[in-house]
Amino acid sequence: MLLEVKGLHASYGSTRVLHGMDFAMDEGSITTVLGANGAGKTTTLRALCGMVKTSGEIRFAGKRVEGRATEDIVRLGVAHVPDGRGTFANLSAEENLRLGAYARKDKREVESDLERMYGYFPVLKDRRHQQAGTLSGGEQQMLAVSRALMLRPKLLLLDEPSFGLAPLVVQELFRILRAVNENERVSMLLVEQNAAMALDLADHAYLIETGRIVFGGEAREIKKNDAVRRSYLGY
Amino acid sequence: MEALLSQVLAGLATGGIYASLALALVMIYQATHLVNFAQGEMAMFATYIAWSLVNAGLGYWPAFFITVGVAFVLGVLIERIVIRPVEHAPVLAVVVVFIGLLVILNSVAGWIFTYTIKSFPSPFPAWLGVRWMSPHQVGALLVTLVVLALLYVFFRFTPLGLAMRAAAQNPVSSRLVGIRVGWMLALGWGLAAAVGAVAGIMVAPIVYLDPNMMSGILLYAFAAALVGGIDSPVGAVIGGLVVGVLENVLGAFVIGNELKLVVALVLIVGVLLVRPSGFFGRVHISRV
Numbered sequence: 001m002l003l004e005v006k007g008l009h010a011s012y013g014s015t016r017v018l019h020g021m022d023f024a025m026d027e028g029s030i031t032t033v034l035g036a037n038g039a040g041k042t043t044t045l046r047a048l049c050g051m052v053k054t055s056g057e058i059r060f061a062g063k064r065v066e067g068r069a070t071e072d073i074v075r076l077g078v079a080h081v082p083d084g085r086g087t088f089a090n091l092s093a094e095e096n097l098r099l100g101a102y103a104r105k106d107k108r109e110v111e112s113d114l115e116r117m118y119g120y121f122p123v124l125k126d127r128r129h130q131q132a133g134t135l136s137g138g139e140q141q142m143l144a145v146s147r148a149l150m151l152r153p154k155l156l157l158l159d160e161p162s163f164g165l166a167p168l169v170v171q172e173l174f175r176i177l178r179a180v181n182e183n184e185r186v187s188m189l190l191v192e193q194n195a196a197m198a199l200d201l202a203d204h205a206y207l208i209e210t211g212r213i214v215f216g217g218e219a220r221e222i223k224k225n226d227a228v229r230r231s232y233l234g235y
Numbered sequence: 236m237e238a239l240l241s242q243v244l245a246g247l248a249t250g251g252i253y254a255s256l257a258l259a260l261v262m263i264y265q266a267t268h269l270v271n272f273a274q275g276e277m278a279m280f281a282t283y284i285a286w287s288l289v290n291a292g293l294g295y296w297p298a299f300f301i302t303v304g305v306a307f308v309l310g311v312l313i314e315r316i317v318i319r320p321v322e323h324a325p326v327l328a329v330v331v332v333f334i335g336l337l338v339i340l341n342s343v344a345g346w347i348f349t350y351t352i353k354s355f356p357s358p359f360p361a362w363l364g365v366r367w368m369s370p371h372q373v374g375a376l377l378v379t380l381v382v383l384a385l386l387y388v389f390f391r392f393t394p395l396g397l398a399m400r401a402a403a404q405n406p407v408s409s410r411l412v413g414i415r416v417g418w419m420l421a422l423g424w425g426l427a428a429a430v431g432a433v434a435g436i437m438v439a440p441i442v443y444l445d446p447n448m449m450s451g452i453l454l455y456a457f458a459a460a461l462v463g464g465i466d467s468p469v470g471a472v473i474g475g476l477v478v479g480v481l482e483n484v485l486g487a488f489v490i491g492n493e494l495k496l497v498v499a500l501v502l503i504v505g506v507l508l509v510r511p512s513g514f515f516g517r518v519h520i521s522r523v
Contacts, residue, residue: 049411074413086408088401099401102394103413147412 001059002027002155002187003048008056010040010047010211017043019211020056025155025189025204030181032190032202032219040211041191042083045157048189049073049080061154075103079153081161085144089133093124096132096143100150110150117146120176137164142173149180156180158190162197170194174201199223241367242483248372249441249455250479251379255434256449256456257463257471258386259427264465266403266423267318269329273336274431275453277313279446280340281306281432282439283348286355295358299436303429310428314421344446355439375437382433383472386426390468399423451496455482458499461506464516473515478502 003025010018017040025031033041047054050070058066065073074080079100088096097117101110118125121142127135132143141161148156161177162170174197180186192198199205199219207215207228215228222228256274263271281302288298317336321329359374368376390396402409402419409416435449442448459478463470478499486495512518 051407051410070410071413071415074411080411082408082411086405086411088405088408090404091397091401095397095401098394098397099409099412099414102398107394151412 001025002029002061003189004057004059005048006057006059008044008047008054008058010043010052010054012043012052017052017211018047018054021208021211021213023206023213023216025187027154028181028185028187029204030177030188030190030202031204031206032192032198033206033208034192034195034198035208037193038210039208041208042159043211044208045080045082045159045189045191048157049078071103074151077151077154078157079148079151079155080157081144081148081159083159085140087132087135087140087143089131091132092129093132093135093139093143094128096147097124097150100147101152104151106152113150113152117149120180121146138166138169141165145173145177149186152184153186156186156188158188160191160193162192162194170197177201195229237367238487239484242487243480244367245372246480246483247476248368248376248479249438249483250459250476251376252434252438252475253452253455253459253478254472254475255379255382255430255437256452257459257475258383258468259431259434260456260460261463261465261468261471262423262427262430264460265468266399266420267329269326269333270457270460270465271427272330272333272453273340274427275449275456276337276340276344277306277310277428278431278435278452279449280344281309281428282355282435282444282448283344285432285436286348286353286439286444289356295356299358302436303432306432307425307429311421311425313428314424318420318424319417341446348446350446353444355436355444357440371440375441378433378437382430386430386468395422451499454496454499454503455479458502458506461503461513464513466517467513467515470513470515474513 001024005021005023008018008021009016021044033044035041043052046052048058050068050073054066056066057064060076060078063076065076088099094114097114098110101113123139124142124146127139132140135143141164145161161173165173177188178201181188190198190202199222202219205217205219205222206213256278259274260270284305285298285302288301289295313336317332321332357371357374359370361370363373364370365373390400398414399419399422402414402416403423406416438452439448442452455478456475459474460471462477463474482495482498485498486492490497506513
């Protein structure tokens with residue numbers, strides 16, 4: 001098990017958002033968390049990397065990580081593509097990517113990894129010296145994903161990577177995510193509104209409703225399960 | 236004409252010193268969005284350390300480098316011990332802490348070293364002087380340029396410099412790439428203190444050493460930072476040089492030496508009235 005979560009609660013101030021979630025992820029797998037707005041998808045990802053107050057147990061690669069500082073969890077190999085993309089707006093696109101590799105130990109391969117990212121997203125190469133804040137929404141999303149990959153993470157947390165992107169760009173992005181998963185064995189935990197695309201990409205899926213997991217299973221099975229699809233995914 | 240040229244060049248020399256101190260202010264402003272009123276007193280204290288080392292028989296340059304190192308460590312310690320606890324406090328509380336720091340450093344310096352005005356050596360040999368500039372003016376300008384170049388290279392081309400810039404502008408994303416934001420702020424304080432120490436050591440032979448030596452200099456540095464735009468390092472440097480030249484030229488030909496400090500105050504008020512973001516600063520617009 002790469003990730004094991006037991007009885008995870010999370011709150012913002014006095015507002016409880018997660019009410020005891022249990023889930024797990026295999027190494028090398030893609031898992032998606034689906035649910036309506038406000039169900040707690042973003043909070044789940046934030047809880048995993050110590051950005052909100054939590055209780056319960058989070059085990060990453062065998063180590064307990066709950067209560068640790070975000071930067072320490074990142075150093076264990078958890079990269080986060082956050083809600084809102086988290087662009088360093090005043091820095092150049094390439095500087096954004098280099099920051100992604102900041103916590104890495106093998107600095108020697110940073111240059112070749114940069115080229116690899118430019119291979120995945122050629123448009124970023126054209127924009128490498130441009131201020132990241134001036135990039136389009138789609139380009140910033142690509143930048144956020146490549147910045148996270150520059151860590152060479154074991155686990156990639158993706159918060160609605162399709163948000164604000166044109167359908168063709170989304171397809172391209174998901175194709176690249178699959179390639180990264182297959183070639184580099186990066187596990188991914190994907191939070192999405194776009195349930196159809198997410199279920200196509202993922203091996204495993206969880207449905208959450210108001211901070212609780214209501215259903216979990218093989219992505220393939222869920223796609224076929226009309227009752228679940230209609231009541232929770234709305235398509 | 237010759238007199239004007241000489242005043243302009245002298246202005247560049249002191250302007251460089253204002254530029255360093257203004258840069259120290261900008262570095263801390265970028266990370267905390269607050270102006271460190273104690274920046275001048277930190278520089279003054281460091282200058283006393285240098286003076287003590289020189290008096291203890293150390294050569295000038297060993298004393299210089301040890302002082303810069305000690306100032307760096309003291310800057311880091313001040314951030315960790317004094318500033319960290321008020322990190323999330325309201326702006327006014329932090330300003331009060333800065334002013335407290337100013338008064339404490341000033342009084343402690345007076346207590347240890349007395350308020351007697353002391354002379355401070357200049358290390359630059361006579362051959363460094365040119366027709367319109369004294370050896371110390373040329374030397375101070377050179378030292379300032381070296382410091383600025385080093386800072387530029389550090390922030391522009393090193394991973395740590397990049398991480399410090401990232402931490403200052405986007406702490407949340409910085410944590411997500413594994414940057415220890417708290418330490419970056421402390422490092423920023425250390426660097427600002429070190430740069431301030433250089434400014435103090437360079438200005439001391441001109442204004443002489445006493446616990447209040449930096450109060451005027453800090454005003455010029457404020458003016459420089461504001462002219463350039465309080466969030467722009469390049470602006471701070473250009474602002475410093477502009478303020479230095481204006482101060483010297485106006486002091487010599489227009490308003491006289493006694494009213495020099497007024498130039499700084501007029502600049503501060505003028506910039507705030509006409510162009511609050513300075514000439515290189517970013518204009519902040521927020522929807523309310």
